[in-house]
Amino acid sequence: MPTRILPAVGDADAVRSVTTLLSQLPDAEPVAPVVDSTQLIDTLARLAAESVDELPEVVVVHERIGPVPALELIREVALRFPAVGVILVTSDASPGLFQAAMDYGARGLVALPLSYEELASRVQAVAQWSVGVRRHLGAGGDVFTGVGGSVVTVSGAKGGAGATLTAIQLALAAQASGRSTALVDMDLQTGDVASYLDVQFRRSVVDLAAITDISPRVLADAVFRHDTGLALLLAPAEGERGEDVTDRAARQIVSALRSRYEVVVIDCGAQLSGAGAAAVEMADRALLVTTPDVVAVRGAKRAVRMWDRLQIRKAEETTVVVNRHSRGTEIQPPLIQRITGTAVAATAIPANFKELQSVVDAGRIHELENKSAVKQALWGLAAELGLVKVSDAAQKAGRFRGGDRGSVSFRRRREG
Structure with missing residues (x-):
């Protein structure tokens, strides 16, 4: 089954770079990118209203997304859509930011400039995690599955x-x-x-x-x-x-x-x-x-x-x-x-x-x-x-x- 990947990238040049690499990943199915935080949340909410299964397995959030800062956006996605795995794309790959991203709910971090190998590895791992969460939800696990109040x-x-x-x-x-x-x-x-x-x-x-x-x-x-x-x-x-x-x-x-x-x-x-x-x-x-x-x-x-x-x-x-x-x-x-x-x-x-x-x-x-x-x-x-x-x-x-x-x-x- 192909992995659905939703890029959230505000910068036009970064959009082209991210979507080009994502389209080259094996078994990947990139969807149309969203350009700001509001559009991302609205898109996920619309998909979740149909079914959890309609949500993409992976969301890739670029550090320059706005108007909501990237880390705060990741927290909101993690809280409202717990079956979606989020990857942060950032120029700061320091241990401090990595820990902060994990604390906010990200499932992975990829450093800029983008590397095909690193991106492919992260996407695969996060997609497997997302599939596992959905399998757990389908088995009746006590996990909040709504799109949020x-x-x-x-x-x-x-x-x-x-x-x-x-x-x-x-x-x-x-x-x-x-x-x-x-x-x-x-x-x-x-x-x-x-x-x-x-x-x-x-x-x-x-x-x-x-x-x-x-x-x-x-x-x-x-x-x-x-x-x-x-x-x-x-x-x-x-x-x-x-x-x-x-x-x-x-x-x-x-x-x-x-x-x-x-x-x-x-x-x-x-x-x-x-x-x-x-x-x-x-x-x-x-x-x-x-x-x-x-x-x-x-x-x-x-x-x-x-x-x-x-x-x-x-x-x-x-x-x-x-x-x-x-x-x-x-x-x-x-x-x-x-x-x-x-x-x-x-x-x-x-x-x-x-x-x-x-x-x-x-x-x-x-x-x-x-x-x-x-x-x-x-x-x-x-x-x-x-x-x-x-x-x-x-x-x-x-x-x-x-x-x-x-x-x-x-x-x-x-x-x-």
Whole structure:
């Protein structure tokens, strides 16, 4: 059986060099190369969604791949696609880098300039390892075989737009439908998830920042298990400690969570930090919550443009959620879509703070009544995003019927 090899090489000259040598290897079947980290993860996820057997046995990652650095990309591939063997191609063949590559999950390292013999030897060894892992998976071994959980980030167009409420209710909806769910407070200086859920905690996301290999046990020690079943990874009580969570640490933390939970919801707040930017870049869905007023919509437009300039996320890959929506406002979702250039969620969240005030003041937002129009809309949004099974969620939260324009009726979806 031929060995399928997927090259991940960003440099045009390096692409030609790597693919030429790979095509000369015996029993090799190189596939079309990918040119950046996002394309690599997307390609593997698409193949894994069909079957583990559709994944290439070997991925060759060039040191100049981007925008995610090569070692961090290798870690994400190893966590999300454990049946794929990764080889790092690098000009630095020092023992230190070799050890680092192994620690990050690589199965081999090949030095530049490329040698046919060395490349052939590494590819053969890694392919045999990959085949062995798949045979083990087929025999029913207790190995995580999924493509990784769904990561959804929730950011605010400005402070007070409703990002935290949205993130919490999305996570609660996913958990209620039977999916293991983690809720992360990545609003590192001013995060309020703990206050909204009446949680007293000792550990926070900062405790994972300096750990290079986040094992399941280490992750479990940092997570707070809420009464609702949610796994909470909270912002530090001392906001200044949030600076310890770098973009690199955030990538490792998100990758570790994705490998352990079916759904990961991340509250990124309204201020963009390096950690929040890394989370938004890695997310399967990035939500930007705005209210239908001029100041907030301008804030949403600024955020979208900044994400694009910093190459964090393109406008068309971002979904705006309209909060506190009513028929009487001049600014309606179609106008927001035109202004921001983003997608806009079909589910709008109605303006009804009276429903929320008592549970917000008590720090018991998880006890919001099922008949609440706000809760029904937010859980409807969770279904729209694919975070819940409609039938399961409907049983947990009532009819899920929103009364405002743009809201989603679960009943209509099932019958339509």
